[in-house]
Amino acid sequence: MLAGKKILLAVTGSIAAYKAALIVRLFVKEKAEIRVIMTENSKKFVTPTTLSTLSKHPVYSSFYKDNSEEWHNHVALSAWADVLIIAPASAQTLAKMANGLCDNFLLSVFLSIKCPVYFAPAMDLDMLAHPTTKKNIDILVSLGNHLIAPEIGELASGLNGKGRMAEPETIVDIILEAFNSVIFSNKKVLITSGPTYETIDSVRFIGNYSSGKMGYALAFLFARKGAEVVFISGPVKDYPVHPHIEVIKVTSADQMMEACKNQYVDINFAVFAAAVADYKPSKHFDKKHKKDGTPLNIKLIENPDIAREMGKLKTKKQLHIGFALETDDGETSAKSKIKRKNLDLIVLNSLKDPGVDFGRDMNKITIFDPFNKKISFDLKNKKEVAHDIVKIIESYA
Numbered sequence: 001m002l003a004g005k006k007i008l009l010a011v012t013g014s015i016a017a018y019k020a021a022l023i024v025r026l027f028v029k030e031k032a033e034i035r036v037i038m039t040e041n042s043k044k045f046v047t048p049t050t051l052s053t054l055s056k057h058p059v060y061s062s063f064y065k066d067n068s069e070e071w072h073n074h075v076a077l078s079a080w081a082d083v084l085i086i087a088p089a090s091a092q093t094l095a096k097m098a099n100g101l102c103d104n105f106l107l108s109v110f111l112s113i114k115c116p117v118y119f120a121p122a123m124d125l126d127m128l129a130h131p132t133t134k135k136n137i138d139i140l141v142s143l144g145n146h147l148i149a150p151e152i153g154e155l156a157s158g159l160n161g162k163g164r165m166a167e168p169e170t171i172v173d174i175i176l177e178a179f180n181s182v183i184f185s186n187k188k189v190l191i192t193s194g195p196t197y198e199t200i201d202s203v204r205f206i207g208n209y210s211s212g213k214m215g216y217a218l219a220f221l222f223a224r225k226g227a228e229v230v231f232i233s234g235p236v237k238d239y240p241v242h243p244h245i246e247v248i249k250v251t252s253a254d255q256m257m258e259a260c261k262n263q264y265v266d267i268n269f270a271v272f273a274a275a276v277a278d279y280k281p282s283k284h285f286d287k288k289h290k291k292d293g294t295p296l297n298i299k300l301i302e303n304p305d306i307a308r309e310m311g312k313l314k315t316k317k318q319l320h321i322g323f324a325l326e327t328d329d330g331e332t333s334a335k336s337k338i339k340r341k342n343l344d345l346i347v348l349n350s351l352k353d354p355g356v357d358f359g360r361d362m363n364k365i366t367i368f369d370p371f372n373k374k375i376s377f378d379l380k381n382k383k384e385v386a387h388d389i390v391k392i393i394e395s396y397a
Helices: 015-029 046-057 074-080 093-096 105-112 125-129 131-142 169-178 215-224 253-266 308-311 329-338 382-396
Strands: 007-010 034-040 085-089 116-119 150-155 161-162 189-192 228-233 243-249 267-271 279-283 299-302 317-325 345-350 365-368 373-377
Touching: 007 074, 007 105, 007 243, 015 034, 015 046, 015 085, 015 169, 015 253, 034 074, 034 105, 074 105, 074 267, 085 093, 085 105, 085 169, 093 116, 093 131, 093 215, 105 308, 116 131, 125 131, 125 161, 131 382, 150 267, 161 329, 169 215, 169 317, 189 215, 215 228, 215 243, 215 382, 228 253, 267 308, 317 382, 329 345, 329 365, 345 373, 345 382
Parallel strands: 007 034, 007 085, 085 116, 189 228, 189 267, 228 243, 267 317, 317 345
Antiparallel strands: 150 161, 279 299, 345 365, 365 373
16 A cells, blocks of 8 residues: 555656546555646646546646746655656656756756656657667666656557557556565565577577566566566567666576576575576587588587576575476476475466467466465466566565
């Protein structure tokens, strides 16, 4: 619950501004006290009357009240807030924030604020992908502001891609986590993620189809809960960008193993979500191996079992969570891995479950502990799956 928390919501000129009404309602439902700032452009998409009625407070949009000489004190409003949320955050507002411009009431509040700031971009996919927009977001994150990442979906332009503002429920959940989480505050979490590529020659490798999306979602969630995350990932399309996430990029299982050993000393939680290749070529060619009319025989040897090796170093103060992707006898295999790898929890998912496959946004998991306790979940988006996993980890921490 957010009872008594003071939420300052800023709405800017994006078509997603209409979702601000639901954000306000959800915060009111959580018993938070919420006040709203609107830029002039945002009023073209949603009316101040709507947000004032839902929040039960007048809406702020200019320095003066009702065109009178009575002044809205932006410094006092900044001091009042426990958190500032800018949702939606347009490309124009992001640019002004990143460069310290101050030509409206919202920016005056932003430059005066001392509480945490969260911003949820919303724009067309090409605008979001433009180097200047990406640079502005990176600047804001580097200064300690919290990005609520845009989602993939249908956009107002009719295109489909990344640029949709995070759903109101997601935004409220993120703020709930920020206020209510203490278990992971100032704790260090190691997460392995993605595939590993094992070299055959200078252009070919053995690997798998892992997208790293599950590890990505877990990293962001732990970071939002106050943890310092060490994210060790094989080659993937997207790596998390967050001031509390250190990304270490590796390629092979051996490199991932070495990175884990180097980072393990101060770790409180270790989550082994990577799809590490079980085998690697015993040797590789230094240059591209060309066809010569004869079969190419490659001898494969086992890769190190990273979770098992790190389990040998584990102390009673550390919690290890493993992952098991299975096609047959999943439960039996997962339970055996708990003991063999000295795990506290293991997350099982099966490629036999409809809707579950490498690269997809959905997953269906079952979690086991060493005492044969079994917790099953329905098919969900991986962001929701991350919430389920972390909630179980919290109960064991």
